[in-house]
Amino acid sequence: MIRDTQGRWLRNLRVSVTDRCNLRCAYCMPEEEYKWLPRDEILHFEEIDRLVDIFITLGVDKVRLTGGEPLLRRDLPRLIRLLAAKPALRDLAITSNGVLLADQAQSLKDAGLHRVTVSLDTLRPDRFRQLTRRETHAEVLEGLAAVGRAGFTDTKIDTVAMRGVNDDELADLIEYGRKVNAEVRFIEYMDVGGATRWSMDKVVSRREILDRLTERYGLITPVVETSTAPADRYRLPDGTVFGIIASTTAPFCADCDRSRLTADGLWYLCLYAQQGTDLRQPLRAGASDDELRALITGGWEARRDRGAEDRLVVRGRSPLLQVERLKRDPHLEMHTRGG
Ligand code: SAM
Numbered sequence: 001m002i003r004d005t006q007g008r009w010l011r012n013l014r015v016s017v018t019d020r021c022n023l024r025c026a027y028c029m030p031e032e033e034y035k036w037l038p039r040d041e042i043l044h045f046e047e048i049d050r051l052v053d054i055f056i057t058l059g060v061d062k063v064r065l066t067g068g069e070p071l072l073r074r075d076l077p078r079l080i081r082l083l084a085a086k087p088a089l090r091d092l093a094i095t096s097n098g099v100l101l102a103d104q105a106q107s108l109k110d111a112g113l114h115r116v117t118v119s120l121d122t123l124r125p126d127r128f129r130q131l132t133r134r135e136t137h138a139e140v141l142e143g144l145a146a147v148g149r150a151g152f153t154d155t156k157i158d159t160v161a162m163r164g165v166n167d168d169e170l171a172d173l174i175e176y177g178r179k180v181n182a183e184v185r186f187i188e189y190m191d192v193g194g195a196t197r198w199s200m201d202k203v204v205s206r207r208e209i210l211d212r213l214t215e216r217y218g219l220i221t222p223v224v225e226t227s228t229a230p231a232d233r234y235r236l237p238d239g240t241v242f243g244i245i246a247s248t249t250a251p252f253c254a255d256c257d258r259s260r261l262t263a264d265g266l267w268y269l270c271l272y273a274q275q276g277t278d279l280r281q282p283l284r285a286g287a288s289d290d291e292l293r294a295l296i297t298g299g300w301e302a303r304r305d306r307g308a309e310d311r312l313v314v315r316g317r318s319p320l321l322q323v324e325r326l327k328r329d330p331h332l333e334m335h336t337r338g339g
Contacts, residue, residue, distance in 0.1 A: 001059035004269075004303035010296075011228065011257035013060045015048060016338035017076065018068040018263050019330065023097050023132040025121075027160060028194050028334050031323070032133075035330055041264040045079040047283055051261065052083060054292050058300070062091040064117075066338035068263065071100040077111035084112025093117060095158070095339065099136045101143025105150040116147050117156040122166045123176055131165065144180050155182040156243075161204040162189050170209060171216045174242055185231045185243035191311065191320050192271055193334025198319045206246035210234070213242075228255045251308030259300070260338050266331055269299065271339075272307025272320065276331060 002010050019037050021029060043051075052063060063083060070076060071094075083092055093115040094108065101118065108116070120140055122128050128137035147155050157177050161167055170186065177184040186209050191198040213236070214220050223233040223241060230252055231243030246252075260268040265280025277299045282292060311317065321332055330336050 002297055002300050004300050006254070006304065006306070008255070008303070009257050010055070010059050010259065010300045012062045012064075012259070013052065013055050014064045014066050014258060014260045014338045015052070016066050016068060016261065016263045016336065017048070017070045017073040017079065018042070019333070019336040020072050021067060021069045021097070021335050022072060022099055022136070023069070023134050025132050026130075026197060027162065027189060028339070030194060030197055034333075034335075035327070037262075037264045037330065037336070041280065043261075043263060043265045043280060043283075045075075045082060047265070047280070048079060048261075049082045050289075051265070051279060051283065051292070052086070052089075054289055054296065056086060056088045057293065058296060061088055063089055063093075064091075064338075065094045068335050068338075069097050069099070070094055071096050071104055076104070077107045080108060080111035080113050084114075091115065095119065096143075097132075098140035098143035099134075100139075102139060102146040105143065105146040105152070109150040109152060113152075115154050115156075116152050117158055118144050118147070118182070119158045119160075120144070120173070121159050121162075122169055123172055124169070127166065144182065148181055153181075155180075157182045157184045158245075159184060159186050160189055161186045161209060163202045163204050165202070167204045167212075170212055174213070174236070174240060177242070178240055183241055183243060185245055187245040188248040190247050190271075190308075191317060193321070193332060193337060193339075194326060195334070196319050196321065196323050196326070200317055203248050205249045206232070206244045207249070209244055228252075228257050247308055248311075251306075251312065253306035253309045256305075262331060262336050262338070267296070267299065268331075268337055269303045270305035270307040271334075271337065272311065273305055274332065 095117045098118040125137040159173055173184050189203045217236045220234050230245045233243045235241050266276035267279050268276040326332055
């Protein structure tokens with residue numbers, strides 16, 4: 001187990017398995033064309049497996065597969081089988097946009113995946129089309145239904161709440177989550193990665209989400225729990241639980257135990273970090289496990305990042321990065337870093 005300069009443990013690893021995505025969400029991938037990571041630089045499953053083993057020896061016990069859209073990665077259940085065989089991983093989850101889930105939910109379950117989170121920002125097909133520039137809303141809903149049928153529990157729906165886009169659907173999404181047996185988590189719109197059209201006035205804050213839902217449902221009570229999970233959880237009078245990830249107005253850097261591995265093996269210690277550590281190069285150059293462990297340990301023990309908190313004090317806040325900068329370094333993109 002290792003701690004950074006702020007006493008935060010290394011526990012949680014998000015592994016991006018591809019930078020490609022089959023949606024073009026306005027807040028994440030507003031451009032139509034992107035420069036993709038070179039194919040020969042994408043980590044093989046065996047390479048990911050080896051790195052995860054090393055991370056486990058340093059304290060990681062939660063892995064989340066993400067992307068891009070992770071279900072676009074060919075033969076993903078094979079990777080899941082490798083990871084699910086590690087008893088030290090007490091949580092093995094995936095974050096998906098759901099488009100391909102109807103076909104894949106059962107094979108993901110059979111491979112040993114523990115949990116699924118589906119990103120879904122709207123229940124309205126026309127809005128979905130506008131927001132994602134794709135026509136696959138029905139597939140996402142079918143995907144969510146398939147997750148339940150495959151026997152997954154503890155399913156989550158992640159919704160980025162945006163003013164003037166979907167902020168009139170908060171209660172509808174909670175009702176929908178109840179129907180499909182999934183807990184909804186509202187994420188505050190973040191000024192990170194490809195969010196080049198972000199502005200503070202589009203952020204629907206945790207305070208506002210709670211006020212709106214109180215108006216609709218009556219008294220909302222916080223769920224008391226100790227966890228480093230990013231979501232604060234709340235209970236409606238009828239017992240329904242939902243979460244809010246207040247990453248923009250009340251960041252949780254103090255408890256952040258997350259780091260991120262891109263599909264080509266760069267390791268980032270913060271969603272806002274501009275630089276990562278290249279693990280692929282030493283891995284492919286024949287570094288031993290001990291050498292890779294030393295590299296990771298050194299990186300984590302020097303970690304000072306509090307990226308979201310640093311943004312809080314910026315006056316006249318605008319998007320972190322402009323499109324030209326993103327084009328020069330695709331590793332700065334949310335779809336490369338895994339969100
Ligand atoms: N394609 C998968 C999906 O849609 O869940 C995984 C990758 S996606 C980058 C991971 C998460 O990041 C999604 O829930 C997405 O909504 C969220 N996300 C992307 N850009 C965001 C932003 N600017 N603010 C808040 N959340 C964002």
